[in-house]
Amino acid sequence: MNPYMAVLRRDVSLALRRKNEVMTSVFFFVVVASLFPLGIGPEMNTLRLIAPGVLWVGALLASMLSLGRLFAGDHQDGTLEQMVLSSASLPGLVGAKILAHWLLSGLPLVLVSPVLALQFDLDAQAIEVLMATLLLGTPLLSLIGAVGAALTLGVRGADVLLSLLVLPLYVPALVFGAGAVQAQTAGLGASAHLSILAAMLLVAAVFSPWACASALRIALE
Amino acid sequence: MLSVTGLSCTRGERRLFSGVDFQLKAGTCLHLQGDNGVGKTSLLRQVSGLSPVAAGQVSWYGQPIADNEAFRAQRIYLGHELAMKDDLSAIENLQFDASIAGRTVSAEAVRSALKRLGLRGREDLPMRVLSQGQKHRAALARLLVRQATLWILDEPVVALDVPAQAAVGQLLQAHLDEGGMALVTSHQPLPIPHALIASYRLQG
């Protein structure tokens, strides 16, 4: 088995043996989405209006909270060091870890989003667009967030610092992700937004593993 | 042959050591000694390629170790951490370790490697249920699985009981007999014949 598949398989099977990693992201998403109506009021027109933003922010925060675990476990027990030392391409290994992270923390959000969208009375087309934006957006968030996780590896107060570093960089994804759903409900069509999200995802997929690898080498010096 | 010339290390604002020179030829083991805090681990990390070399040169058969594919493939570094996942079994851990290094090993090969270190019957259980000593033995089994030429080991026998130390000694001796080389730090004497050991004392 090649090194990258090995990393992907290992990360996924490790998480499935514990199960809480998958569950906490989804529960957080659900809880956040449920808090907003409680805070704002049950008026359906308002909720329909704020739904794209609320659901996207919820997914964004849920994705961000799980980033701390991306490299920390491997760093503590020394397996990360072995990955940095190996002859395999470090950006490739990092890419595999990020893919595993997305499969466990990002994809479940995409799958749960229609249920939450119904609570906000979004129509079928809007839900389709929402799922599409999350399908493109959650890997993008994982890729961007991974750089932050690598930079703050083993640092005091890493969790809060990670949020501070990563949230400004999340803004474009949020704007185009939520904007796509709003454009759809306004009847304007979301293809432009989705294309931009796809482009950002491609660029991030190329650059983020490389930036993460540099950050990890700096952290392990 | 590994050759180190003029190596120095600064951690934060302290100068740990400077002007370190030594060579490691096939079939020899260099026992790196020194007081606590003098920088033995930092030296090993520089030689293994983890830490950048700010001053001096580390060469592998004449070529610098930076961006050296051959060096990466032929050396193995074991630091203070075991590099084993608690939720995976010893076999799964070692197979993963081999995959990262670009090798595929069968479960039987891993089992026999673990047996040589005295670990039998618990290879399929999650590492979490093994004792500290058993975990260390499993971690050291990767030396057999990876088959690297240069072994860089930071305190390999510190958590082992006497029989386990003897097993490691046999491994090390066999490795040197086959033409391998080792760079080892240890507070205890190494469990191999004196004739095979060269010593280097690191001064501040």
Next chain:
Amino acid sequence: MTQHSNVLFRFAAPQAFYGLAGRLWPLFAALATALGVWGLWMGMFVAPADFQQGQAYRIIFVHVPASWMSMIIYLAMAFWALLGLTFNTRLSGMMNRALAPTGAMFAFLSLWTGALWGKPMWGTWWVWDARLTSELILFFLYLGFMGLTASIDDPRRADKAGGLLALVGAINVPVIYFSVRWWNTLHQGASVSVTQGSSMAQTMLWAMLLMALAFWLYAIAIALYRIRTLILEREKHTLWVEAELRPEGSS
């Protein structure tokens, strides 16, 4: 060519740069003060009142130059970061640490003056204008850099990690700006700016340029001043620093 690069690399050594910075910063500070006074005088008294906003608009003579500086300083940090990561120089990291607080200060000043400007215009203390929102995000990027470099104990690791963060941030700044503009125009957001359509009076432009220059010189002066302290801190184990810090007259 070799002569030039020799000069550059000579000043890359902290000790040489310490001396150079010591000689230069008072000059920059004096120039900055002179231009600042001139610029403020022009902005507050000489430039005519805006035909729509009256006297309240005068705050742009601080707001706009501060915005410009906050962006220029971030670019400078990205430049030093690239230099530092490529050539592994110690001074680049220190330069970034010296620049970041000033950049953050200008970003905050821009936000604060933006709010002060918005209040008479829109009646609210904050407006989700595209530029102000981008400025807010830039402010967070500065805070992130300062937070990261402050949290890492090993100075070399902190320098490199901060440098990488500055580079990643700099690449993202255009993307963030573009997306915020999209977001703002899509929602017909408010805009805080001088009257659209009318060209700016000569004196207004002059005053803004003077203030921008004054801020730039101030930023250089304070960065040079700050980096001297950083150099002393980092190199305190060397002989020349020990000699520097010894009180006058003792052996």
